[in-house]
Amino acid sequence: xxxxxxxxxxxxxxxxxxxxxxxxxxxxxxxxxxxxxxxxxxxxxxxxxxxxxxxxxxxxxxxxxxxxxxxxxxxxxxxxxxxxxxxxxxxxxxxxxxxxxxxxxxxxxxxxxxxxxxxxxxxxxxxxxxxxxxxxxxxxxxxxxxxxxxxxxxxxxxxxxxxxxxxxxxxxxxxxxxxxxxxxxxxxxxxxxxxxxxxxxxxxxxxxxxxxxxxxxxxxxxxxxxxxxxxxxxxxxxxxxxxxxxx
Amino acid sequence: xxxxxxxxxxxxxxxxxxxxxxxxxxxxxxxxxxxxxxxxxxxxxxxxxxxxxxxxxxxxxxxxxxxxxxxxxxxxxxxxxxxxxxxxxxxxxxxxxxxxxxxxxxxxxxxxxxxxxxxxxxxxxxxxxxxxxxxxxxxxxxx
Numbered sequence: 001x002x003x004x005x006x007x008x009x010x011x012x013x014x015x016x017x018x019x020x021x022x023x024x025x026x027x028x029x030x031x032x033x034x035x036x037x038x039x040x041x042x043x044x045x046x047x048x049x050x051x052x053x054x055x056x057x058x059x060x061x062x063x064x065x066x067x068x069x070x071x072x073x074x075x076x077x078x079x080x081x082x083x084x085x086x087x088x089x090x091x092x093x094x095x096x097x098x099x100x101x102x103x104x105x106x107x108x109x110x111x112x113x114x115x116x117x118x119x120x121x122x123x124x125x126x127x128x129x130x131x132x133x134x135x136x137x138x139x140x141x142x143x144x145x146x147x148x149x150x151x152x153x154x155x156x157x158x159x160x161x162x163x164x165x166x167x168x169x170x171x172x173x174x175x176x177x178x179x180x181x182x183x184x185x186x187x188x189x190x191x192x193x194x195x196x197x198x199x200x201x202x203x204x205x206x207x208x209x210x211x212x213x214x215x216x217x218x219x220x221x222x223x224x225x226x227x228x229x230x231x232x233x234x235x236x237x238x239x240x241x242x243x244x245x246x247x
Numbered sequence: 248x249x250x251x252x253x254x255x256x257x258x259x260x261x262x263x264x265x266x267x268x269x270x271x272x273x274x275x276x277x278x279x280x281x282x283x284x285x286x287x288x289x290x291x292x293x294x295x296x297x298x299x300x301x302x303x304x305x306x307x308x309x310x311x312x313x314x315x316x317x318x319x320x321x322x323x324x325x326x327x328x329x330x331x332x333x334x335x336x337x338x339x340x341x342x343x344x345x346x347x348x349x350x351x352x353x354x355x356x357x358x359x360x361x362x363x364x365x366x367x368x369x370x371x372x373x374x375x376x377x378x379x380x381x382x383x384x385x386x387x388x389x390x
Contacts, residue, residue, distance in 0.1 A: 144365065146270075157282070157328070157368040161264070161275040183274040206281045210309035210328055231277050232258035238280040239305055 012066045022227040026052045037047050060192075074113075081108060081123035081244060086238055089125035091228060093220075102126070103221040105195070108205075108219040109150050110214030110245070111138065119215055129194045146184040151214045153202035157212070159231040163199040164223045203234055205241045213245040248281055250389045253288045256302075261382075267367070278371045281305045282330055289386040291341055298336040298344065300386055302376060306330075316351040320344070329359060329369035331376040341390040345355050345380075352377045 018025075029048035034041050048055075085106045093101040105125050112120035118135040141151030162182060166175035168190070176216045180187060181201070190196065197219035205213045216237070220226050261284075264277040284302035291298045310326040311333070323333035331352065336344050356373035378387055380386070 002381065018344075046331040050313075148387070156276070156365070157279065158371065159279040163275075178272075181270065184270075185367065203279050204281070206279075206306050208306055208308040210281075210306040210325060210330075230259070230264075231262055231280050235258060235280040235283075242305060 006069050008066055012063055012070070015059055015063050015066070019056055019063065022052075022056050029190070047196070077244075078123055082125070084240065084244060085123055086123040092233070095222075100125070104225060105219050107217045108214055108218070109136065109217060112214070119148075119154060122214065128139040132194060134193065148184050148189075149200050149202050150217055152184055153204055153215050153217075154212060157204050159234075160200070161226070161229075162201075163226060165198040165200075167198065168196040195219060195221070197221055199226040201226050201229045201234075203238065204229070205238060205245055207242060207246055216241060248294065249290055249292045251288060251290045252385055252389045253286055254383050254385050255286055256284050256379055258283045258285075261378050263371075263375070263378075265367070265371065274372075276367055277377060278368065281373060282328065282368050282372050284331075284379060286381060287386055289341070289389045291389040293390075296338050296340075297390070298339065298341045300334040300380070302332055302379070304330065304332070312354070316355060319348065320348060320351055320359075322352070322355070328372070329363070329366065330372045341387040345387050349377055349380045352380060 025048060029045045029052075032041055032045045034182040035175075040046070040106075082128040084102070084150045085108060089104065090100040092106075093104040095101045107124045108122045109119035110122045112118055112135065115135060117139045118137055120135045121132055124132075134165040136151040136154075138151065138154060140147045144155070146155060149160060149162060165182060166179050168176060168179045171179065180190065183190075185193075199220045199222065201218040203216045205216055207213055216234070218226060218229055248355075258280070262278050262388045264275050267274055267276045281304065286303040286306055288301045288303070288364045289299070290301075306325075306328075309328065309330070309332075311323045313321040314324055316322055319337050319339050321337075322331060323335070324331055334348065336348065352373060356370055356377060359366065359369045359373060
């Protein structure tokens, strides 16, 4: 996210390529002969020959350092995102005794840095499961084999509202099948989820050009817990998320 | 002389929720805040007899494509999303074109249902735009 980490990332790739090719670069430099007898070889050839021991170590250190900087920068923007989701949570689901309702949560998914064709968790309100490894396939969802509600929302681009889901853990077999069908997950995947929410709202965040940036997901453990959440209610949040995720 | 009129579009009123049946399950879908117009601005240039209605979204920089729906009506829609961004009418008074305009946008919505059956954003957006054009009489009072 953001322009600068991308530049850093490009620099990192260039340095990695240089490191990988160092043996060949050194080999080439060792072969270079002076253009005319009595003259010296070009300065860069001499530099390669002089520094050929130390250069790979410096390169490797620089790559590690760049990685740390990139990580710090992106996690800073993630911390901001988390604060934003916490505020959104507290605002729409206030708890009578103060704070926010633990039976609801707000999550942001976006295409991953490495898994670019999957929606991975970027930030989540509250203190639990914010490092959950769940990811929803964009590739499958766009081929109309929807993967999760997040995948469905991403593929169709509409504001999705699913309420009144059965209680999966204490339900009959029929209710379990119904739950899986309505949330676009398989039994195996569901077993890995920490939460079996009973209502969902999901919304795709777009940039000003109309491209998709991520998916905002609101969940509740109550079958009617999200009745007050409509697209209109989330208008302001959508606008702010566009700004926060913008590049 | 050019006259301008801007009206706000209330999302609760114009963004309708649809029941969608998909793979044997039912869910409720509506337009996301990015695809509901927030404001409509009508301008009428009396000298050139040019009437324009612009719909404003949270995605103002999407590339546009033009759709000629009638001799004097041109629609500018989003290149990817198919959302209605602008209507340009040449050589007609706002009041006289009103009914035809609404009908043409409705026609396009029904056509999109046929050509893009899975593209809910396109269809719901055009239906919303049609309701706005039908409802917001102030837009045609610029002439």
